[in-house]
Amino acid sequence: MADRFPMALSLPARYYVDPEYYRAELEWYFGTMWFHAGRAEEIPNRGDYVLREVQGESLIVVRGDRGAIHAYYNVCRHRGTRLCEGSSGSTGSTIRCPYHAWTYDLDGRLIGAPHMERVEGFRPEDYPLARAAVDTWDGLLFLNLGDRPGETLRAQLAGMDDLFRPWGMGDLRAARRVVYDVAANWKLIVHNYSECLHCPGVHPALQKLSHYLSGENEPADDGYLGGRMALRDGIATLSFDGRARRACLLGLDASACRYVYYYAVLPNLLLSLHPDYVMTHTLWPRGVGRTEIVCEWLFHPDAIAAPGFDAEDAVSFWDLTNRQDWHVCEQMQLGLGSRAYRPGPYSHREDLLPAFDRLILERERSHQDGKPATG
Ligand code: FES
Ligand SMILES: [Fe+2]
Secondary structure (H helix, E strand, O other), X not given: OOOOOXXXXXXXXXXXXXXXXXXXXXXXXXXXXXXEEEEHHHOOOOOXXXXXXXXXXXXXEEEOHHHOEEEEEOOOOOOOOOOOOOOEEEOOOEEEOOOOOOEEXXXXXXXXXXXXXXXXXXXXXXXXXXXXXXXXXXXXXXXXXXXXXXXXXXXXXXXXXXXXXXXXXXXXXXXXXXXXXXXXXXXXXXXXXXXXXXXXXXXXXXXXXXXXHHOEEOOOOOOEEEEXXXXXXXXXXOOOOOOXXXXXXXXXXXXXXXXXXXXXXXXXXXXXEOOOOEEEEEEEEEEOOEEEEEEEEEEOHHHHHXXXXXXHHHHHHHHHHHHHHHHHHHHHHHHXXXXXXXXXXXXXXXXXXXXXXHHHHHHHHHHHOOOOOOO
C-alpha cells in the first residue's frame, strides 16, 4: 500500500480576515524579522534612495559614502515631518527637511539646524536620524525594524545564501518590474506559491513545461519553504514556448539547469530560480485582505547586453501565471470571509502549507507568551 500521511487542517479564518490579528502579526513578521526590501542596484550612486512603506512606517534606503547602504525612518528630528516624498530619487549629498531645512548627512548626522544656535542645551549630535538595520544578500536588500535585531540576516537565511550562490544573484540585473495589487492576505500568497496541486487547473501553460507532480519539497525550515520542480524533456526554461533564448547562468551545472527552484524566504520574498533568469516577488502587506506584490525579472548583464535581448518570453509567461494565481488567491480570500468556512484537510502534495501554518502558530504563541521567537 502507498505511504499514508496524517491529516492536517488549514487554519481558522481569523488568520486571514481578522484586522486585529493582522495588526499583531505585522509586528511579529515585519517588526522583528529581516524582510526583503528590493535590490541594491536600485540605488547605485551616492545619494540615491528608495522609499519603502511597511508596518505603517516609511523608510529611506539610501546609498551613502564608500558604497554603504543606510536605512532611516522618514521622520525629521525637528518636528517629525517626512523628509522624502518621492518613491525614489536622489537626496543629493545631504538629506534636507522641506519644512525648516534641518539637514542631515548621508550617515544620518544632523549637520544643519537653522536658528537653533541660541537654544540652550541644544546639541546637533543628540538628533541624528533614526536608523533601521539594513543588510544585503547577493544584491537583495533586507531591512529589520527591531530595536536590536535578535539575529543576523545570515542566521535568518539559514544557509540559503550558500545554497543559491551558483545563481550569482548579486551580478544579475532587473530587466523588468510589474507591481500587482492583490485583494488577498499576504500569507495566502505564500501558500499559493508553495504548492503546485493547483497547477493543472489554474496554469495549463505551466503544466506543459513542468509536470505538477515533479515538485520535490525540502523539509521546511524556520526561515524558508521550498523545493524544485523539473522541466519536461525538451524544455529549457519557464517561458511561453519553453525555448532557450539565453545561456544557462554561469555558475549552474547541467543538472541544476533542468530544474526551477522555488523558495519562499520568510516573511516576504518569493524566489524563483530558473536556468537562465531569476524572478523575485516581494510581498508588501497593505491590509488584512490586501497585498502589494512587486515582481522583478533578473538576467545576467551579458544576456541583457546581447543583441536582440528581450525578456518578454519570461515576463509574459509569468505575468499570465501571476494573474492566474492572484485571481485564485482573491477568490480564496472571499471564501474565507464566509460564515460557512471551516478549516479543510490538506493533501500530502501540499506539505509546505501545514509547515508554514505551524510557523504561524509558533510565532503567535511565542509572542503571546511574551517571548518573541528569534528571527
Ligand atoms: S520638521 Fe523638519 S525642519 Fe522642521
Ligand atoms: Fe500558481
